[in-house]
Amino acid sequence: MAFFGFKNLSSLSDVDMTIYRYVTQNVNEVVYMRVRDIATNANVSSSSVMRFIHKIGFNRFPEFKAYLKNTNLHTDTSSLSFKFVDENSFPKDIESRLIVVANEIYQSDNVTTLGMGESGFLAEYAARRLASLGINTTPVSDPFYPLSSKLKNTTNDILLCFSVSGNSVELIELINDFVNNEDVTIICITSDEKSSIAKMSRYVLPYYEETHRLVNGNDLSSQVPVMYIIEKIDSILESMLSN
Incomplete structure (x- = not known):
């Protein structure tokens, strides 16, 4: 299932995919970051981050962060564990x-x-x-x-x-x-x-x-x-x- 409801991943450039992977793998941290923080950690430019955000359907960065905070993607993984046998x-x-x-x-x-x-x-x-x-x-x-x-x-x-x-x-x-x-x-x-x-x-x-x-x-x-x-x-x- 695609994150952000965005399914046309083939339309994303290599830089976009770098940002996409970073965000989806670090959702709990990204919700507290600024644009330049995401850019630094993903090794891309701030302008690339903003182009990515617009491309996946958000008009503004706060709108993007609000989505991350309110969606079920924002899961506290510290409470998750695999306990099969003890x-x-x-x-x-x-x-x-x-x-x-x-x-x-x-x-x-x-x-x-x-x-x-x-x-x-x-x-x-x-x-x-x-x-x-x-x-x-x-x-x-x-x-x-x-x-x-x-x-x-x-x-x-x-x-x-x-x-x-x-x-x-x-x-x-x-x-x-x-x-x-x-x-x-x-x-x-x-x-x-x-x-x-x-x-x-x-x-x-x-x-x-x-x-x-x-x-x-x-x-x-x-x-x-x-x-x-x-x-x-x-x-x-x-x-x-x-x-």
Whole structure:
């Protein structure tokens, strides 16, 4: 979106674009500057600044500054921050849980990562990273996948499940046959430690993130905490494998 409502950027000269970039990148400072201050900081002349102001539709410099002060472009960026993951995103014992789970994966013969919908992409991501470490891993995102047949003649298996709600019906049906199977360890990564899938699992890696669903049902919940868990497990495994 163009600043100042000015969209015809192709009509601006190189000098104009220099001023444009300086102003749009320093809005909070420019609102308190004089023409010559802008000119000095942008390394152009004062007359160039005034020509630019006229070209983008303002008759006078005070009019230009008033626009900057009153528009939503004038944002206090000091209040903005990117806080995706911190200690409040997980239970206090998350580190010890991660070590236990990484050790289970390390000692397993087969790992199947499971996820439906958006969580299916995370299952594939986790499988690829584990495979890169030499772990025998298969991703499954198909609710009709013949998982029982696949694991029929295997032992020491891990089902690593991804579910935001922890109540995915398709995933529950897929892992239900293995709940009491001593050869299969179910591990889930979910935002709800009290969910159905969490209760079916031997180990739970929970995270705390507000669920965000659109009116049409599409899930836009942040998956950043899940990515952290996946990559932390990989990091622990890498250390184990290097020793």
